[in-house]
Amino acid sequence: xxxxxxxxxxxxxxxxxxxxxxxxxxxxxxxxLWYKQDPGEGPVLLIAxxxxxxxxxxxxxxxxxxxxxxxxxxxISASIPSDVGIYFCAAYPRGNDMRFGAGTRLTVKx
Amino acid sequence: xxxxxxxxxxEVTEMGQEVTLRCKPISxxxxxxxxxxxxxxxxxxxxxxxxxxPIDDSGMPxxxxxxxxxxxxxxxLKIQPSEPRDSAVYFCASRLLNTEAFFGQGTRLTVV
Numbered sequence: 421x422x423x424x425x426x427x428x429x430x431x432x433x434x435x436x437x438x439x440x441x442x443x444x445x446x447x448x449x450x451x452x453l454w455y456k457q458d459p460g461e462g463p464v465l466l467i468a469x470x471x472x473x474x475x476x477x478x479x480x481x482x483x484x485x486x487x488x489x490x491x492x493x494x495x496i497s498a499s500i501p502s503d504v505g506i507y508f509c510a511a512y513p514r515g516n517d518m519r520f521g522a523g524t525r526l527t528v529k530x
Numbered sequence: 531x532x533x534x535x536x537x538x539x540x541e542v543t544e545m546g547q548e549v550t551l552r553c554k555p556i557s558x559x560x561x562x563x564x565x566x567x568x569x570x571x572x573x574x575x576x577x578x579x580x581x582x583x584p585i586d587d588s589g590m591p592x593x594x595x596x597x598x599x600x601x602x603x604x605x606x607l608k609i610q611p612s613e614p615r616d617s618a619v620y621f622c623a624s625r626l627l628n629t630e631a632f633f634g635q636g637t638r639l640t641v642v
Contacts (some may be wrong), residue, residue, distance in 0.1 A: 453630050462534075462621050462633030463573075470628075508573065510631075517586055518563065518623075518631055520573040 426509050433499055434529050441524045442493040443509035445467075451512040452492035453486050458505050466507075467494070472502025499528050533613035536622050543641055548610040551637045554603055555624030561629060564597055564607050565621040573621070580604065612641045 426443045433439060443452070451470055455463035467478050469485035469492060476483055482495045492511070496503055509521040535554040543549050555562045563578040576609055577587040582599045590597070594613070599605040619638050625631040 451628060451630075455633075460635075462623075462635050465630045465632070468630045498559065517575055517578055519575065520565075522572045 424509055424511060424514055424519055424521040426524060428524055429522065430525040430527070432529065433525045435499060435501060439496040439499055439503070439526060440487060440493060441507060441509075442491060443511070443521045444491040445511065447513055448489045448511055449481075449511035450489070452483070453510040453518075454481075454483050454492070454494045455508045455520075456505050457508065463508055482522065496526075500530055501528050504528050534622055534624050534632055534634035536620075536637050538637060539635060540638045541640070543612055543639070545613055545641055546611045547641075548608065549612045549616075549639060549641075550593045551607040551620050551622075551639070553605045553607070553622030553634060554633055555622070556632055557603065557607070559624035559632075560602075561625050561631075562599060562605050562622040563625075564605070564625065567621060567636070576607070594633065609639075612639075614641045617641050 424443050424445050453468050454466045456466050457463045467476050467483040472485055472489045473487045474485040479496045485492055506523045506525050508523045510518050512518055560581050563624045564576040566574045566576055576589045577597045578585055579599045595609055597607045617640050619636045620634050621636045623631040623633045
């Protein structure tokens with residue numbers, strides 16, 4: 421169905437390491453989004469992707485909209501302690517609602 | 531714009547009481563979403579509105595939950611009667627068609 425399968429569920433990395441996470445689905449989407457949630461706050465948009473194959477960067481973050489329109493990945497390069505948080509993928513199907521992956525909890529050790 | 535504004539930020543209530551959560555979307559946005567977040571179930575879409583009209587409420591857990599959007603700048607999510615299992619963080623989000631959604635800071639609800 422329209423469920424988004426996000427992996428990994430959690431990551432424990434050393435400061436300076438690169439991070440990669442992804443979302444897959446059996447459904448086709450028109451838009452992929454990546455959000456970050458800090459404790460006690462709402463999700464904040466990091467990157468929005470609107471075209472299949474699109475590769476977009478935002479500072480140390482890079483995300484891609486898969487060519488099949490069924491997946492997306494997010495990379496974080498040279499992680500720093502403030503990257504800690506929960507990262508969510510989200511996507512719009514043909515309708516207008518928005519579904520979320522289960523999230524990737526990132527811990528960065530100094 | 532101040533972003534999506536939710537109130538209250540925290541709510542503690544006794545089981546059986548009525549709870550009303552409030553949301554002011556970003557001005558001009560024509561879609562409004564209500565989500566519930568728990569550790570067990572993650573972010574769940576409860577209901578969303580387009581131009582103040584409820585489009586899909588299939589995520590509303592049961593009849594105790596209701597949502598309204600009387601105008602373009604205000605929405606409420608009501609739980610009556612509340613139960614301990616309703617304890618969660620409730621988020622409101624708004625957006626324009628086919629653009630990214632912006633979230634409020636959420637309301638942390640605790641039902642004791």
